[in-house]
Amino acid sequence: MGPFKGLTRLPRRLRDLVRKENQHPQGFSLGNRPAPPSGPKPAERRGGGSEEPHFFDADAKVDRAVSRKLEENQRLLKDIFRMPENTDVLIRPVHIAALNRQAFLLYIDGMTKRETIDLDILQPLMFLSETAAGHGKAPVLDVIQKGLVPNEKVVCQDQMAKVLLEVLDGNTALFVDGEAKALTIETKGFEHRFVEKPETEVTIRGARDAFTETIRVNTALVRRRLKTPNLMVEGMRIGRVSGTQIAILYLDGLANPRLVAEVKRRLETLDVAVIHGSGDIEEYIEDAPFGIIPQTLATERPDRVAAFLAEGHVGIIVDDSPTALVVPITFSAFIHSPEDYSIRWPFGSFLRILRFLALFATLLLPATYIALANYHQEMIPTALALSIAASREKVPFPVPVEVVIMEVSFELIREAGTRIPTVIGPTIGIVGALILGQAAVQANIVSPILVIVVAITALSSSAIPNPNAGLSLRLLRFGAIGLASVLGFIGLGLGLFFLGIHLVSLQSFGVPFMSPIAPFRPPSRDVLLRGPLWSMRWRPKFVQPLDSRRAAKYVRAWARPSAGAATDQDEPS
Amino acid sequence: MLRDGKIDRVELVACIATLLASWIFLPLISFFVRESYSAAWMGVLIGSLVVWPLTLLFMNLVRRFPGKGLVEVTLELAGPFFGRLMVLVFAFIFLDQAASSGRVFTEGIASVIMPRTPLSVHLAVFAAAGALAAYAGIEPIGRLSWLLFPFFLISLAILLVFNFNHIVSGSLFPLFGYGLKGIATSSVEMAGRFVAILALPILYPLLRKQATAMKDGFLGLIMSVIVGVLVTVEFVMVFPPGEAQRRLFPLFELALLVQLGTFFTHIEVVFVFFWFFASAIQLSWGLYIANYCFCRAFDLPGFRPVVPIMVVLFYALAFLPGNVIEAITLRVKTLLPFSFGFMAFALVLLWALYPFRRPKPAVESGVIRK
Incomplete structure (x- = not known):
């Protein structure tokens, strides 16, 4: 297979192992209890098994037991890892004096924590092993492991x-001469980014920590918010080459088991070489892969994931990705922000209305301007029509061309602002918005009123809390x-009708995307507006949680005349 | 899709109400004013309510065939040949109602909003919207109906409220207009338009909650009656009967009068924008039900391949005849009475056949299956 032979895929044995472990999640469980058996087993893959081509010539070498002979193990590992060409894989010989055994450590430099290897492994083995010498005839590995x-x-x-899978994860393997087993020791310690502020989902009053690229840190950030043993963090690996760790988070006893099983089924049946991040997973598992609307919620905020888990949703965290996914998701989640719950409900509702208006402005404002200026001038009040006409007097382009020029320019500025280093990014925005806009108006390329339209559209699009949406x-x-350029308002109507049909047809893990509006479900006070927290007693029903009740009937029990007597004994859901 | 799709209660209400209220886009009010003068609203009221007892009888019949709708019942009672013929007439009624609404609505757009765009383009846009919805299936149509129905009602409410200042209260008198004969003629024509309520027994197997079908259907009917009567009353009061007879597009005419202060003096486009959705939904239902009838009649496994054919038929029907006045006259004077007559005929025939062909309990190996 060309120049990448032997470098692009894990050995077959490793792949099989990953697959096998996925079918028994407790093997890689990141949580504190084994996963219950759930859902259907992954379907047989087409073209899987022996039909797959052999890229890696080390399959036979990997698919074997650890040898008793130290040299044989060493030779095999050097062969598998192409040492010494592979410079970051290290073999460190050790003499365990008290046990009078030769041994070696295998680890990957950069993925391990040196202090742990030095203090937890090398030092005891080389200098402190005499303390364990009195164990007599106990198996050597037992002595090392326990003492x-x-x-x-x-x-x-x-x-x-x-052993190889553990080493590739950043752990260290200890091979001892004369032993047909090896010890793998937790030494993960690769460099990683620390928890920082969210960059795209900023809040003023809410929490300010965001996910990082380390799966363990991310799961801990969620667990810190849901201190219950019911929080399940099941692990699996996806990617024949990348072997990417995935964590599936849900609240046992709350999340619908069928939903959890469906999430697992979709993930387990993925047969792909590399997972680069949560974006890959999102694209692989969504219901309508050609849809333009995201069907999962990608968020960098652990508090948001925790909030969704507490409603019965399922979270997916991907190693090496600072964005978690939440499924299933509905339309309203895209105009919600964690900020809504950090401020009092009237303000939260007001902000949601603003965002809702922003959503329509983002979608329709330039098109409406075109429709009005091109087809329905009679709708524009006379004074305003004259003003627009005067501002467009010297502009040579028709309105649609003018709008497209401005919109494309703005998208360029936005893209450049994102890619350019942070220090000068804002400068680019100012240069683009002020200088280019001003220059374009002065050069009579665009009309001033269009600059206003595009600016409002840009502001509106920034008000949408979810970047994907x-x-x-x-x-x-x-x-x-x-x-709108072709058919004015009728064209807009047609477009909205098409979009409407698309939206009501969409599903996210079987949940209609427009729930609970269409199909209509009993009123929830957390859809377009946010009701007072004490009135939002029920979890959204479209997720079909096992327990619908979010709060007791009288949350503010202290405010009742018979304060103290209030209990939870309200009607079941 | 035919097997899987189900519609909820609120979606059924929106479906029935939209199907039955969409006649307000037609110049029927002008015709009624010509026939019964100031009593046009009575024709609307009587004609729309008279179909309800017939609907009850249809529903009563359909409920005797568990799991089946009017189409299946018709096929079972009237036999494969006559049954199919009757079902095709049902399909034609829905298709023609969609076509007439589409034609007049787009004529209105072409004359009031976008006069330079050819009618064929307007109608093609309209057909595209309906086709996509019909192709998507019953659930998306039902959900979108429900989603857009409030906008339709709100736009009508605004229209009615903002025309209060143009009302001439004496226009409703004489109370019985030209007399009872005119009212009766209008009622029959109106009843022909309300034959669309057959959607209820036709879609019966696709309802998620069949137990409340009658209640939901009645609610939809009442809503449409209220809308129809209010629009007619206001139209007659704003344009006194003598003038109202000459106004071809009642809703557009009312919309043209709406002003918001002295700043916004022409907002008819905004109304048309919302009515477009209502009209497209009505077309979608029409296409879907026509499709449903056709596919069930010939036992086709899927309805999607038939959608383009239905759209072409819709397009052709909408242009028959070439002149809009003739087109509307043909429908009001011929097809609407025919629709109502056929509904009554079908009801009588099916009930007459029922004693002879009623479903028998299935017997298998001597054991009666429940």
């Missing part, structure tokens, strides 16, 4: 494939511009 290595996670492995709207806006 020498002061590490929280030391596992005895007899299969070379399992914002992107969708920006793209749809160009469609609206096209339809």
Whole structure:
């Protein structure tokens, strides 16, 4: 297979192991209890098994037990890892004096924590092993595991494939001469970014921590907010080459088991070489892959994931990705912000109305301007019509061309502002908005009123809390511009009708995207507006949680005349 | 899709109300004013309510065939040949109602909003919207009906409220207009338009909650009656009967009068924008039900391949005849009375056949299956 032979895929044995472990999640469980058996087993993959081509010539070498002979193990590992060409894979020989055994450590430099290797492994083995010498005829690995290595996670492995998987994860393997097993020791310690503020979902009063690229940190950020043993963090690996760790989070006893099973089924049946991040997963598992509207919620905020889990949703965290996914998701989630719950409900509702207006402005404002200026001038009040006509007097382009020029320019500025280093990014925005806009008006390329229209549209699109939804709207806006250019308001109506049909047809993990509006479900006070927290007693029903009740009937029990006597004994859901 | 789709209660209400209220886009009010003068609203009221007892009888019949709707019942009672013929007439009624609404609505747009765009383009846009919805299936149509129905009602409410200042209260008198004969003629024509309520027994197997079908259908009917009567009353009061007879597009005419202060003096486009949705929904239902009838009649496994054919038929029907006045006259004077007559005929025939072909309990190996 060309120049990438042997470098692009994990050995077959490792792949099989990953697959096998996925079918038994407790093997890689990141949580504190084994996963209950749920859902259908992954379907047989087409073209899987022996039909897959062999890219890696080390399959046979990996698919074997650990040898008793130290040299043989060493030779095999050097062969598998192409040492010494592979410079970050290290083998460190060790002499365990008190046990009079030769041994070696296998680890990957940069993925391990040196202090842990030095203090938890090398130092006890080389200098403190005499303390364990009195164990007599106890098995050597037992002595090392129980008496020498002061590490929280030391596992005895007899299969070379399992050892390799651990080493590739950043752990260290200890091979001892004369032993047909190896110890894998938790030494993960690669460099990672620390928890920082969210960059795209900023709030004023809410929490200010965001996910990082480390799956363990991310799961901990969620667990810190949901201190219950019912929080399940099930693990699996996806990607034949990347072996990317995925964590599925849900609240056992609350999330609908069928939903959890469906999420697992979709993830387990993925057969792909590499997972680059949560974006890949999102695209692989969504119901309508050609849809323009996102069907999962991508968020960088752990508090948001925790809030959704508490409603019965399922979260997916992908290693190496600072964005978690939440499924299923509905339309209203895209205009909600964690900020809504940090401020009092009238203000939260007001902000939602603003965002809702912003949503329509983002989608329709330039198109409406075209429709009015081109087809329905009679609608514009006379004074305003004269003003627009005067401002367009020297502009040579027709209105649609003018709008497209401005919109494309603005999208360029926005894209440049995103890609350019943070220090000069804002400067680019100012340069683009002020200088280019002003220059374009002075050069009579665009009319001043259009600059206002585009500016309001840009502001509106920034008010959409979810970046993915914002992107969708920006793209749809160009469609609206096209339809309004051809057919005015009737074209806009046609476009909205098409969009409406698309939206009501969409599903996210079987949940209609427009729930609970269409199909209509009993009124929830947390859809377009946000009701007072004490009145939002029920969880959204479209997720079909096992327990619908979010709060007791009298949350503010202290405010009742018979304060103190208030209990939870209200009617069941 | 035919097997899987189900519609909820609120969606059924929106469906029935939209189907039955969409006649307000037609110049029927002008015709009624010509026939019964100031009593045009009575024709609307009587004609719309008279179909309800017939609907009850249809529903009563359909309920005797568990899991089946009017189409299946017709096929079972009237036999494969006559049954199919009757079902095709049902399909034609819905298709023609969609076509007439579409034609007049787009004529209105072409004359009031976008005169330079050819009618064929307007109608093509309209057909595209309906086709996509019909192709998407019953659930998306039902949900979108429900989603857009409030906007339709709100736009009508605004229209009515903002025309209060143009009302001439004496226009409703004499109370019985030209007399009872005119009212009766209008009623029959109106009843022909309300034959669309057959959607209820036709879609019966696709209802998620069949137990409340009658209640929901009646609610939809009442809403449409209220809308129809209010629009007619206001139209007659704003344009006194003598003038109202000459106004071809009642709703557009009313919309043209709406002003918001001295700043916004022409907002008819905004109304048309919302009515477009209502009209497209009505077309979608018409296409879907026509499709449903056709596919059920010939036992086709899926309805999607038939959608383009129905759209072409819709397009052709909408242009028959070429002149809009003739087109409307043909429908009001011929097709609407025919629709009502056929509804009554079908009801009598099916009930007459029922004693002879009523469903028998299935017997298998001597054991009666429940």
